[in-house]
Amino acid sequence: xxxxxxxxxxxxxxxxxxxxxxxxxxxxxxxxxxxxxxxxxxxxxxxxxxxxxxxxxxxxxxxxxxxxxxxxxxxxxxxxxxxxxxxxxxxxxxxxxxxxxxxxxxxxxxxxxxxxxxxxxxxxxxxxxxxxxxxxxxxxxxxxxxxxxxxxxxxxxxxxxxxxxxxxxxxxxxxxxxxxxxxx
Amino acid sequence: xxxxxxxxxxxxxxxxxxxxxxxxxxxxxxxxxxxxxxxxxxxxxxxxxxxxxxxxxxxxxxxxxxxxxxxxxxxxxxxxxxxxxxxxxxxxxxxxxxxxxxxxxxxxxxxxxxxxxxxxxxxxxxxxxxxxxxxxxxxxxxxxxxxx
Numbered sequence: 001x002x003x004x005x006x007x008x009x010x011x012x013x014x015x016x017x018x019x020x021x022x023x024x025x026x027x028x029x030x031x032x033x034x035x036x037x038x039x040x041x042x043x044x045x046x047x048x049x050x051x052x053x054x055x056x057x058x059x060x061x062x063x064x065x066x067x068x069x070x071x072x073x074x075x076x077x078x079x080x081x082x083x084x085x086x087x088x089x090x091x092x093x094x095x096x097x098x099x100x101x102x103x104x105x106x107x108x109x110x111x112x113x114x115x116x117x118x119x120x121x122x123x124x125x126x127x128x129x130x131x132x133x134x135x136x137x138x139x140x141x142x143x144x145x146x147x148x149x150x151x152x153x154x155x156x157x158x159x160x161x162x163x164x165x166x167x168x169x170x171x172x173x174x175x176x177x178x179x180x181x182x183x184x
Numbered sequence: 185x186x187x188x189x190x191x192x193x194x195x196x197x198x199x200x201x202x203x204x205x206x207x208x209x210x211x212x213x214x215x216x217x218x219x220x221x222x223x224x225x226x227x228x229x230x231x232x233x234x235x236x237x238x239x240x241x242x243x244x245x246x247x248x249x250x251x252x253x254x255x256x257x258x259x260x261x262x263x264x265x266x267x268x269x270x271x272x273x274x275x276x277x278x279x280x281x282x283x284x285x286x287x288x289x290x291x292x293x294x295x296x297x298x299x300x301x302x303x304x305x306x307x308x309x310x311x312x313x314x315x316x317x318x319x320x321x322x323x324x325x326x327x328x329x330x331x332x
Binding site: 068 | 221260268272273
């Protein structure tokens with residue numbers, strides 16, 4: 001009940017600031033992977049059960065970020081709702097449930113899929129969504145906190161998932177990224 | 185005996201959670217965020233380019249400005265596009281780990297990289313340009329390198 005109160009508040013304040021972004025974040029709750037039926041099916045099952053905590057946190061964080069003007073666009077890919085701030089001071093990201101939040105130095109020009117598949121930060125954050133599905137309620141302590149502290153093993157895991165997914169569905173060659181986004 | 189305590193929602197956990205979200209939603213680096221330190225390379229030329237960053241790790245590094253003996257896998261940057269070389273360590277730290285306080289960035293034409301053998305590129309030094317940049321140089325250009 002308290003969780004629903006937070007949902008309501010974050011959604012209303014976000015709608016007041018930027019209704020388009022808020023609406024897309026809200027619709028992201030029902031969006032699942034269009035590239036892989038089984039992945040989409042498991043997403044729809046685990047999102048509100050096993051990984052419900054981080055889905056809730058990701059949703060509310062995204063809406064509050066939009067409330068404060070931190071979101072410039074919201075896009076969908078592979079069942080994830082990418083919440084992006086452009087022209088920010090740093091490039092950074094955090095993935096909570098199916099809500100990867102990204103901060104960019106520049107702006108996304110043209111097709112979103114093209115940007116994702118040529119910019120490893122998006123694919124890396126998407127890789128963490130698989131961790132969220134695997135670890136469920138343990139995602140934040142086991143992956144989230146070490147990852148934010150710069151633990152290499154969590155980064156490599158996310159890169160491996162990203163490599164596997166984007167090679168298979170988008171034909172991305174990960175080898176040029178290996179030096180800075182290693183997999184082992 | 186009747187109790188209505190189950191119907192009462194304790195307010196303080198909600199307030200704590202709200203404060204965390206309000207703080208996280210409004211600040212520059214919210215908790216759990218992975219920050220990447222980046223060098224931006226922009227291709228302002230009319231040709232597609234492939235930059236090679238001499239980062240050491242068994243390969244060449246400044247002051248050795250030869251190309252490595254093994255063919256590196258390189259990112260292609262189309263005209264008027266850019267690419268971000270992200271690092272979880274700061275670039276200060278990365279460059280400090282090199283033999284000299286300088287990072288060499290070799291710009292190779294994508295057509296040459298695709299069609300020529302690496303030994304030819306290496307022996308004939310088929311590069312379009314080489315940037316030798318210290319940390320101070322990179323700071324002065326705000327970590328943004330533009331070719332040409």
